[in-house]
Amino acid sequence: MEKELTHSNKTVNRLLASILAAGLLFGGINTVVASSDEAVAEEMTTLFRAARAVISANQANINDASKGDKGLSGDFVTAKAKENFHKATGHKLDDSTDAAKTMLAAIHSTMNQAQPLINEKGKGFKGFLPAIFAKQVADTFTKKMNGNMRIKLTAPKKYVRNRANRPDKWENSIINGKFMNASYENGKPFSEVAKHKGKDAYRYILPEYYKQSCLNCHGGPKGEKDITGGKKEGGKLGELGGAISFTIYK
Ligand code: HEC
Missing domain, CATH: 3.30.450 (Beta-Lactamase)
Incomplete structure (x- = not known):
């Protein structure tokens, strides 16, 4: 009886050990896949917010009726967004990935297209808000990422x-x-x-x-x-x- 118990305990232990090993293995693989997706999602949403923050910080500038050129070119806003990203994460944006390139291009083209609207002198509120900018960037990014x-x-x-x-x-x-x-x-x-x-x-x-x-x-x-x-x-x-x-x- 005692022997039998020991034997079955051993079997159970062995079974448990192999389940644990398989769990670690598969769990490990899942974690690797998930964490790289998570890293991309984290970086891209941070960059998106970093760009939107440039528009928020410049709302009074954008709404200024007395001023023509607001200085918010595509180049300026993408550079500032990268700077905000660096501040938020403590590291430089890796701008070599497809996702980062596409997001930066979307920010750039949204700002270039907005130039006539935001630089119009004599007009105060122009309806160019962080959420409007964000939607335009989001739609451009999604379209360019092509599914x-x-x-x-x-x-x-x-x-x-x-x-x-x-x-x-x-x-x-x-x-x-x-x-x-x-x-x-x-x-x-x-x-x-x-x-x-x-x-x-x-x-x-x-x-x-x-x-x-x-x-x-x-x-x-x-x-x-x-x-x-x-x-x-x-x-x-x-x-x-x-x-x-x-x-x-x-
Ligand atoms: C000057 C007015 C104004 C301010 C200030 C403002 N919003 Fe909005 N917000 C809007 C408008 C207008 C829209 C609709 C944009 C559109 O038509 O796409 C909007 C849209 C949004 C959306 C997208 C969802 C939706 O309702 O279509 C979110 C999220 C949002 N705002 C959050 C915020 C947050 C958070 C802040 C502060 C950090 C903020 N807004 C400041 C006017 C404003």
Whole structure:
């Protein structure tokens, strides 16, 4: 009896050991794949935000009716975005990858196209806002990546202004099921392998929160018109106001 037990314990132990080894092996491989996707998603969403921050920092400059050239050329904004990226991550952007090249080109072309609009003298508010810039960059990036990657600015359904930015089913489920959850860690991105439009994909989504400066347009009183002519959402300081969604297709 004792012998039998020992024997079966050994078998169980051996079985457990092989399950553990297989788990480590496969887990290890998965982690490697996931972490390189995660690194790309992290770098690209950071660069995207770094570029948008240039537009935010220059909003008063852009809205200045007395000034012609605002100095926000494609070259200037891409250089500044790289600088912001360096500050945010502590390392220089590796601009040799397809994704980084495409993102920089999208920022560059968005700014070049915006020159006549933002440099018009005698006009104050021109409707060139961080979210508008971000959408143009996102659409250009996605188009140029040609079905390999996609970036999208979105928001909780109740706060979406531009219908094109509405969250899809997966984005909506993460926003509602995780980001809106009081116990969810602030600012933490969520990622998983999930289908997108029938294709296998690595999906990554990063939450963003309303700051004081956002509330001029997205704050209260709800329904009141903001400077853009849009209706204020009634959002609160620190509340989830948006998300950046990044997809890498397999
Ligand atoms: C001057 C007014 C204004 C300010 C300030 C402003 N926004 Fe917006 N925001 C808008 C408008 C207008 C849109 C719709 C853009 C479009 O039509 O694509 C928008 C769109 C967005 C979107 C995309 C989803 C959607 O609703 O279409 C997000 C996310 C967002 N804003 C977040 C923010 C955050 C966060 C801040 C502060 C850091 C901010 N906004 C500051 C006016 C503003």
